[in-house]
Amino acid sequence: IRQHIARAxxxxxxxxxxxxxxxxxxxDSSIIVGSMSRLTTQPVKTFAVxxxxxxxxxxxxxxxxxxxxxxxxxxxxxxxxxLSQYWPLLTWHRDEPVSEPSDLGVYLVSKLAREHxxxxxxxxxxxxxxxxxxxxxxxxxxxxxHLLPAPLRNQVISPLLDRLPYxxxxxxxxxxxxxxxxxxxxxSWFGIFNGPLxxxxxxxxxxxxxxxxxxxxxxxxxxxxPQRDDLSSMLYLDTxxxxxxxxxxxxxxxxxxxxxxxxxxxxxxxxxxYAAAIPSxxxxxxFQAKYLLKQAYADFLPQAILTRKKMGFNVPTGxxxxxxxxxLITQLLLSERARxxxxxxxxxxxxxxxxxxxxxxxxxxxxxxxxxxxxxxxxFIDNPGLECPQGSLEEYLREEPLQVAYRQ
Numbered sequence: 478i479r480q481h482i483a484r485a486x487x488x489x490x491x492x493x494x495x496x497x498x499x500x501x502x503x504x505d506s507s508i509i510v511g512s513m514s515r516l517t518t519q520p521v522k523t524f525a526v527x528x529x530x531x532x533x534x535x536x537x538x539x540x541x542x543x544x545x546x547x548x549x550x551x552x553x554x555x556x557x558x559x560l561s562q563y564w565p566l567l568t569w570h571r572d573e574p575v576s577e578p579s580d581l582g583v584y585l586v587s588k589l590a591r592e593h594x595x596x597x598x599x600x601x602x603x604x605x606x607x608x609x610x611x612x613x614x615x616x617x618x619x620x621x622x623h624l625l626p627a628p629l630r631n632q633v634i635s636p637l638l639d640r641l642p643y644x645x646x647x648x649x650x651x652x653x654x655x656x657x658x659x660x661x662x663x664x665s666w667f668g669i670f671n672g673p674l675x676x677x678x679x680x681x682x683x684x685x686x687x688x689x690x691x692x693x694x695x696x697x698x699x700x701x702x703p704q705r706d707d708l709s710s711m712l713y714l715d716t717x718x719x720x721x722x723x724x725x726x727x728x729x730x731x732x733x734x735x736x737x738x739x740x741x742x743x744x745x746x747x748x749x750x751y752a753a754a755i756p757s758x759x760x761x762x763x764f765q766a767k768y769l770l771k772q773a774y775a776d777f778l779p780q781a782i783l784t785r786k787k788m789g790f791n792v793p794t795g796x797x798x799x800x801x802x803x804x805l806i807t808q809l810l811l812s813e814r815a816r817x818x819x820x821x822x823x824x825x826x827x828x829x830x831x832x833x834x835x836x837x838x839x840x841x842x843x844x845x846x847x848x849x850x851x852x853x854x855x856x857f858i859d860n861p862g863l864e865c866p867q868g869s870l871e872e873y874l875r876e877e878p879l880q881v882a883y884r885q
Contacts, residue, residue, distance in 0.1 A: 478751075478773040485745035486512040489598055497522035497594035499586065499739075500548070501790065502538025504609070504767060505600030507782050508774055509742055513598065514546040522593050525552040526586040530793035538785060545779050553589055555582060557801035560794065565856055565866035565873050570734040574853040576669065576846035577727050578792035587735035595738060601724045602743035605715045606752040608708065608760040609767035611787060612666045617708055617761050619662065659707055660692040660699075663714060669846045677825045694718065708757035716749075795841025799834055806830070806848060808874045814859075815851045 486509055490496050498510050500523040513521045523543050527534035536552055543550035560581055567580045590597050604610050625634075657665065665671050668691070670678055679687075698717050704710040725741070732739040742748075755769065762768040771783050798806045809815065810830055816823045826847060833840040855873050856866055866873070 478770065479777075481745070481748045481751055482508060482742065483512050483515070485742040485748050486598065487516050488745070489740040489742050490516060492596050494595040495522070495593065496596045496598065497524060497590055498598045499523075499590070499600065500525050500539045500542060500550070501600070502535045502540075502542050502782065502785075503600065503787070504771060504774070504778070504782060505603030505743060507542045507778050508603070508770075509598050509600050510542060510548060511546050511774075511777055512742075514548065520547055520549040522590075523548040523550045524586050524590040524593075524597065525550070526582040526589075527552065527554050528582075528793050529554055529556040530796050533788075533791055533793040533796075535788055538782060541779055541781060551589055551593065553585060555585060555792075557797040559585065560792075560797055561802060561805055561870040564852060564870045565868065567731075568849070568852050568856045569865050570730055571727075572730070574850050575723070575726075576842075576849040577723065578794050578845055579790040580727055580731055581792060582790060583727060583731040584734055587732045587737045587739075591735050591737045597732070597737060597739050599728060599739045599741055600743060601728060601741050602720065602749075603770065604767070605712055605720050606743060606749060607767050607770040608712060608757065609770070609787065610715075611766060613708060613711060614761055614764055614766050616662065616711055619659075619707065659710070660695045663695055663711055664692045667719070669842050674843070678821050680819055680822055683820050706757055708761065712753075712757070712760075720744075794845050795833065795839050798841060798844060799836065803834060805870055805874065806844060807834075809848050809851055809870070810844065812874065814855075818851075818854065820850075821847070 490513060496513075498506065498513055498521055500506050500510050502525070510521055510523055523539070525536055525539035525543075527536035527539075534554070536554070539552065540550065542548075563581060563584065567584055570584070571577070571580060587597075668675075676684075695714055695718075698714060699710055702713065704713050728739050728741075760767070760769050765771070766787070775783065794802075807830060810826055811823075829840045829843055829847075832838040833844055852870075852873065857863065
């Protein structure tokens with residue numbers, strides 16, 4: 478594994494312009510930065526982004542890795558006002574109605590990097606190749622959960638889950654997926670609105686227009702390319718769907734918007750072929766995701782990086798909505814223009830917003846998704862000239878008559 482990754486990194490460092498690296502302080506980006514440091518006599522330029530909400534910020538881990546490998550390290554800390562300032566512009570660069578809060582961090586850290594280099598190496602792909610997401614561990618447990626007698630699962634475990642407090646919502650969600658059929662179980666990890674939430678959200682007209690089950694895309698890929706076990710199927714699906722349609726699209730569009738080229742060593746085709754041939758039962762061990770990759774670099778990375786909790790690139794939109802962006806998110810979702818589109822049950826949207834702002838439930842992902850769609854409509858559909866937004870979110874919240882009839 479180390480030989481494959483070292484070769485992939487070395488090949489992607491070939492350039493006639495300065496090359497740096499994004500550094501989150503996670504395992505994948507740390508491996509890339511460490512590998513780069515072995516291949517050059519000059520300090521690697523590394524770039525990190527964090528947030529003004531400490532529990533969401535990975536900057537301490539990035540600093541640890543930067544110090545460990547002696548990099549020339551740059552970082553920035555984002556705050557609530559950055560979201561309102563750049564959200565319309567990010568919507569323009571994203572081009573499609575996709576809900577991805579981390580666009581903000583990728584775009585701004587790309588602008589920072591572009592001040593020093595023209596190319597960066599980035600760590601996408603490691604989770605999909607080596608089973609790095611927590612959901613893989615949960616799904617790995619599903620095979621054992623289904624061995625339990627049905628009465629025990631339905632009459633004992635399920636009622637106990639209902640009594641868990643909201644603070645344990647992630648455990649509740651994970652446990653509930655174990656009883657679902659595999660394709661539906663995997664879909665639940667992708668969806669922002671699942672089951673009852675989706676049913677309550679959609680207006681009657683929207684429901685009438687739904688003709689396909691969302692999990693059909695999973696079944697299509699698995700019928701075309703069956704895998705040897707459930708974990709291999711999940712890894713394959715994430716490589717075919719989540720990786721290109723979310724992570725790589727985000728990285729490409731946001732870096733290009735900053736005139737920066739990003740290269741992805743962990744998606745070297747020889748490395749992908751090698752990783753795909755590794756049995757899935759050695760990628761996860763003792764409930765530890767990315768077990769094999771961590772073992773391969775156990776003597777290379779700081780111990781704190783190998784044992785740290787995976788955070789992902791989560792943006793504290795939920796905190797920001799309750800604080801600095803409370804008025805803006807309310808205006809965006811409950812405006813006459815948004816309600817006139819007719820897609821959603823406006824009372825349920827108001828309920829989600831109220832529950833979140835009052836701190837009873839965390840609906841940050843749902844609210845950001847709805848707000849992203851509304852903003853996309855304002856930038857592209859309500860904008861006849863398709864002009865690139867120059868202003869902040871506040872300027873897109875002016876109440877204007879609808880310029881397009883959305884309901885025929």
